[in-house]
Amino acid sequence: MDSFQKIVEPQQLEEQLRESEERYRVSFEQAAVGMGHLTLEGHWLRANDRLCGITGYAREELLRLTWQSLTYPEDLADGIAATDRLISGEMARYTQDKRYLRKDGRPIWVSITVALARRGDGTPDYLITVVEDIDARKQNEERLLRQAALIERAHDAFIVRDLGGAILSWNPAAEALYGWQPVEAIGCSTHELLQTRVLDAIGGRVAGVGTGADTDVALAAHEAWEGELEHRRRDGTGLVVDSRQVLLRDEAGKSVAVLEINRDITANKQAEQEREMLLEAERSARAAAQQALHSRDEFLATAAHELKTPLTSLLGFSQTLCMLADEGRFDAARAHRAVYGMQVQTDRFAKLVDRLFDLSLVETGRMRLACAPTEVGKLCRTVVTAAQVSTPRHTITLAAPEQAWVSGDTRRLEQVLQHLMENAIKFSPDGGAIDVTVEPPDAGTVHVTVRDHGLGVPHERRQHLFERFGQAHGDSYRSGLGLGLYLGRWIVEQHGGQLLAQFPEDGGSLFRVILPTRVPGATAQPEEGRDGM
Amino acid sequence: MACSVLVVDDDPQVRDFIELALADRGHTVLQAEHGGAALALLDSMTPDVILLDMRMPVVDGWEFARRYGARAGCKAPIVVMTAAVDAANRAAEIHAPDFLAKPFDLTALYECVAQYTPSA
Numbered sequence: 039m040d041s042f043q044k045i046v047e048p049q050q051l052e053e054q055l056r057e058s059e060e061r062y063r064v065s066f067e068q069a070a071v072g073m074g075h076l077t078l079e080g081h082w083l084r085a086n087d088r089l090c091g092i093t094g095y096a097r098e099e100l101l102r103l104t105w106q107s108l109t110y111p112e113d114l115a116d117g118i119a120a121t122d123r124l125i126s127g128e129m130a131r132y133t134q135d136k137r138y139l140r141k142d143g144r145p146i147w148v149s150i151t152v153a154l155a156r157r158g159d160g161t162p163d164y165l166i167t168v169v170e171d172i173d174a175r176k177q178n179e180e181r182l183l184r185q186a187a188l189i190e191r192a193h194d195a196f197i198v199r200d201l202g203g204a205i206l207s208w209n210p211a212a213e214a215l216y217g218w219q220p221v222e223a224i225g226c227s228t229h230e231l232l233q234t235r236v237l238d239a240i241g242g243r244v245a246g247v248g249t250g251a252d253t254d255v256a257l258a259a260h261e262a263w264e265g266e267l268e269h270r271r272r273d274g275t276g277l278v279v280d281s282r283q284v285l286l287r288d289e290a291g292k293s294v295a296v297l298e299i300n301r302d303i304t305a306n307k308q309a310e311q312e313r314e315m316l317l318e319a320e321r322s323a324r325a326a327a328q329q330a331l332h333s334r335d336e337f338l339a340t341a342a343h344e345l346k347t348p349l350t351s352l353l354g355f356s357q358t359l360c361m362l363a364d365e366g367r368f369d370a371a372r373a374h375r376a377v378y379g380m381q382v383q384t385d386r387f388a389k390l391v392d393r394l395f396d397l398s399l400v401e402t403g404r405m406r407l408a409c410a411p412t413e414v415g416k417l418c419r420t421v422v423t424a425a426q427v428s429t430p431r432h433t434i435t436l437a438a439p440e441q442a443w444v445s446g447d448t449r450r451l452e453q454v455l456q457h458l459m460e461n462a463i464k465f466s467p468d469g470g471a472i473d474v475t476v477e478p479p480d481a482g483t484v485h486v487t488v489r490d491h492g493l494g495v496p497h498e499r500r501q502h503l504f505e506r507f508g509q510a511h512g513d514s515y516r517s518g519l520g521l522g523l524y525l526g527r528w529i530v531e532q533h534g535g536q537l538l539a540q541f542p543e544d545g546g547s548l549f550r551v552i553l554p555t556r557v558p559g560a561t562a563q564p565e566e567g568r569d570g571m
Numbered sequence: 572m573a574c575s576v577l578v579v580d581d582d583p584q585v586r587d588f589i590e591l592a593l594a595d596r597g598h599t600v601l602q603a604e605h606g607g608a609a610l611a612l613l614d615s616m617t618p619d620v621i622l623l624d625m626r627m628p629v630v631d632g633w634e635f636a637r638r639y640g641a642r643a644g645c646k647a648p649i650v651v652m653t654a655a656v657d658a659a660n661r662a663a664e665i666h667a668p669d670f671l672a673k674p675f676d677l678t679a680l681y682e683c684v685a686q687y688t689p690s691a
Contacts, residue, residue, distance in 0.1 A: 467605070
């Protein structure tokens with residue numbers, strides 16, 4: 039049994055050895071990583087399928103090569119140095135990332151681990167190398183590095199913040215844009231640091247419609263957010279940025295951070311606003327021009343209407359006179375009546391024409407004042423007397439001190455007072471008192487007031503009362519040309535005075551002419567320069 | 572042959588010329604300086620025709636026509652006298668059968684009044 043045992047044991051041993059070698063061969067051949075054996079000089083002795091796949095060579099081709107010839111030239115020196123140290127026993131194994139040159143000439147990144155196999159006596163026998171293809175990983179890393187370099191050089195601010203809003207990354211453009219250095223910014227809340235406000239995306243006006251927190255809500259819901267933000271720089275100045283924000287996820291898909299890319303569009307915004315302001319100015323200028331045209335058309339219609347009214351009785355009276363004469367029934371009483379009527383209407387017509395002429399003088403800058411010492415009380419007395427004759431229904435009173443002198447154009451001032459008187463009569467159709475006062479409330483001025491107790495002026499028309507073609511009452515009311523107060527104010531202002539309208543609470547209107555006084559005896563000096571002379 | 576005419580106009584010379592011209596032809600002319608005065612007169616009489624100005628103080632032509640139209644009983648026809656460009660429109664606005672565009676001819680006035688003169 040012993041001898042049998044002795045015979046069987048080597049057989050079993052051999053069998054076991056064969057099985058072990060087979061397992062080793064299979065695992066060598068089938069390994070998911072590249073494996074190979076090399077001579078100490080670098081010739082390939084064995085190579086598995088994966089290694090052939092990585093290098094692109096068929097096995098018999100590979101076995102004719104050395105690892106040195108397979109290595110990318112730049113990486114060769116490192117490989118040789120490490121192998122020398124391995125063979126000399128300095129290291130048991132080494133690992134290196136390096137590039138092989140594939141058969142097709144393309145470099146491929148690999149990670150190699152090299153160990154030394156020794157003989158029974160401990161002398162170095164051959165090299166064992168395990169090769170892992172890390173080309174995809176390397177390329178990814180390179181892309182990331184390139185991206186990082188781009189972000190560093192970008193003109194746009196790249197800011198990464200965590201989901202709590204704390205800044206994780208802050209590129210040089212962000213520093214340039216906002217004035218905060220990375221060490222200051224990182225860790226701060228973006229929304230607080232930059233005082234983020236979301237702007238109205240449609241109008242783009244600088245009126246906050248949301249806060250930075252609103253963008254977080256939108257990001258959580260939609261993954262990304264785009265819009266315009268108002269931010270504040272370190273120095274307190276504001277800016278408008280076009281902001282693009284996107285959620286960053288980890289490999290497991292969990293959102294971890296927000297990337298915010300901001301571009302300064304303050305200049306664009308300002309240009310946009312300036313454009314809008316220019317457009318708005320143009321629009322309002324056009325509207326004003328149209329309004330002016332409309333006013334002029336209305337004025338022409340009113341002027342035609344006003345001129346036709348005295349023409350009606352002028353024509354009527356003259357035709358009646360002709361008829362009476364033709365038919366031999368002409369008598370002194372009827373002739374007087376007709377001629378008187380014609381005279382009144384001719385005066386009225388002349389006054390309308392005068393006013394139109396005055397308007398053209400004012401509009402073309404040709405109205406001149408002929409100033410001389412003028413006693414305002416006397417002027418008022420003339421106007422009041424004439425007015426009282428024309429209206430039996432009104433009681434016109436005058437309260438004037440003995441003398442109130444101004445330097446003025448008597449004819450023009452009379453025209454102003456006449457017009458105020460006509461208005462007072464016209465707008466108190468039920469008659470009543472009209473009170474005229476002349477008073478010097480101080481040494482420097484004379485005030486003339488014309489107060490009626492009539493219709494007054496509706497609130498909505500008061501604002502435009504002194505404007506050219508302004509009307510105190512609506513279309514249904516005969517209100518004249520709408521020039522009297524416009525010309526009146528112009529004339530009074532040319533005298534260095536003021537024409538004001540007041541509306542007492544108990545009704546009616548009060549017009550106040552304020553003129554600077556003139557000391558009697560002083561040289562008459564026209565108000566030069568005021569009328570462009 | 573004679574016609575009673577109510578002239579409503581705030582211009583005294585217009586009223587006076589119409590009265591002078593119509594009285595010469597034997598017509599009776601009453602005057603009112605605004606719509607309110609005219610309505611007061613119309614309480615006690617009905618003329619054959621009313622010559623009505625539109626733009627007047629106190630009660631204007633539109634308001635007069637509205638109030639007069641709302642009255643019960645027989646009513647005088649209204650002829651609108653207006654210096655407005657669209658005289659015909661003014662008449663249509665208050666449903667007046669006729670108009671005289673200011674300034675109008677004496678002949679036009681006589682012809683107009685003749686239409687409303689009751690035949691003998």
